[in-house]
Amino acid sequence: MAHMTEVRWHGRGGQGAKTAATLLAEAALSEGKYSQGFPEYGPEREGAPMRGFTRISDEPIRLHCTIDSPDVVVVLDDTLLEAVDVCAGLATGGTVVVNTILKPEDIGKKLSASETKLFTVNATQIALDEIGRPIPNTPMLGALIKATGILKIDTIYNEVQEKLGKKFTRQIIDGNIHAVKRAYEEVKKE
């Protein structure tokens, strides 16, 4: 089987984990890949822990189950680290990208897995600066791309442009693209 990358998103209701998971899947398609993006539907309450999933592969994806052994974990809210084992099933050497104001070494202590490739970025601040709302999902896409190289960053810009272009004003679209770009540049490795 060709290599497949599985990404698990951890967020809280309202932070846009579903949008990020599906947007990444849509973006993968424009690079000629196969993909799948879906959230875990539960009681949909703002602030409740929730998960999103993205699979990207060079070949058709037949799996139709949640991602229990991800290659990459993205955490949209660092308070989840106290509540959820975000690293559950993560392979040794797997990648973790966390939205936080803390330093990577301080976040590392909170994770159940050691020997991860850990990245941090203050995506909430970036979202506030660039979009005017504390929704960290689009900047976290930028951080994820820098951390993994799973897709090209230009593909994400195009996808954000196309997906948001249908619903939002130029200002919001540009804000999101700047947010992706800043997170891509500002993400730090442990």
Place this chain on the structure above:
Amino acid sequence: MRKIVALTGNDAVGTAMKQINPDVVAAFPITPQTELMHKFAEFHANGEVDTELVLVESEHSAMSACVGAAAAGARTMTATSAQGLALMWEILYVQASCRLPMVMPVVNRALNAPLNIHCDHSDTMGARDCGWIQIYSENTQEAYDNVIQGVPIGEKNDVRLPVMITLDGFILSHTMERVELLDDDEIQRFIGEYQHPHSLLDTENPVTYGPVDLPDYYFEHKRQQVLAMERAKDSILEVGRAFADLTGRDYGLFEEYRLGDAEIAILAMGSTAGTAKEAVDQLRDRGKKVGLLKLRVFRPFPYEELGQSLEHLKVLAIFDRAISFGSYGGALFSEVRSALFGAGRIPLVTNYIYGLGGRNISVEEIGSVFDELEHVAQTQQIENTITYLGVRE
């Protein structure tokens, strides 16, 4: 032009409905309806279809309006899910028994109570005796393809039966996947123009639908329905071949996956079949002779063909995503096992009830079932005929 796009199952099937451009769609516009109908209503509001969209006050009314529309000679569609299908119950029989073709995508979801909106097959498996053709889909592409094929399958003159196309709730309906969309024109050519041979509106040749039918003829009409359902098998195969010519995607009554030389196999319907293929591949890499039969067409039930495909196995496990309360195992188990009694030899057959209310089913769990089946093959002993996979007792 054909397009490769990322769509959820709901959006893909809503798009198929748009491309079919039915004459009439009657639908109940709020929960338990899914985003599928929301999508279609959007196409309708944007003037992208010529359909008369009738918004009614319940699913019972939706199906009733479909009976009227189909009897009048309209190419008719609706969509539903779970409780909605349950509320249609009475009229499902009317539609099938009046021999009125239509296509209805059903997003498979659990039935209440307790309240649950996630995937299992309780809704459509419950409707298995109502006279509708039932076709299950492994992924979003198949759901899209099956909806298109459903139109000519049911409309064929010696069949004339309604068709349910199912897709697993959330697992397909809300998951974004890669789908190849056909061109509008090629779909129109494929389904052709619908000519109802006995339209209620044809005043030159007046007909009656659903009149009183007493003991003197009712039985004969039921027998005709049975024969129509038997002929549906040929229609499904014929349409499947034409669809393969058009798209290169081959559809039969079921798919055999690494089954020919397998000693141990599972049989499943819907999205679980995809996950099971991964489990089969992993075990094959370790030299295990395992396989899968993915059942696509549950009604008409292809008992003869199944018997021929399965009789060489040592052990077979049937995966049921629904309970038939009080019966011995799931409905799929009962029917497949019964089919095998007419086959040359009978494998050891077990039943796994799984995934109710959207409980996740992983490659590892399917792998563990294969381990259990291997043990059965070695010992020739079935310890538990019916297993509730992963349930906490």
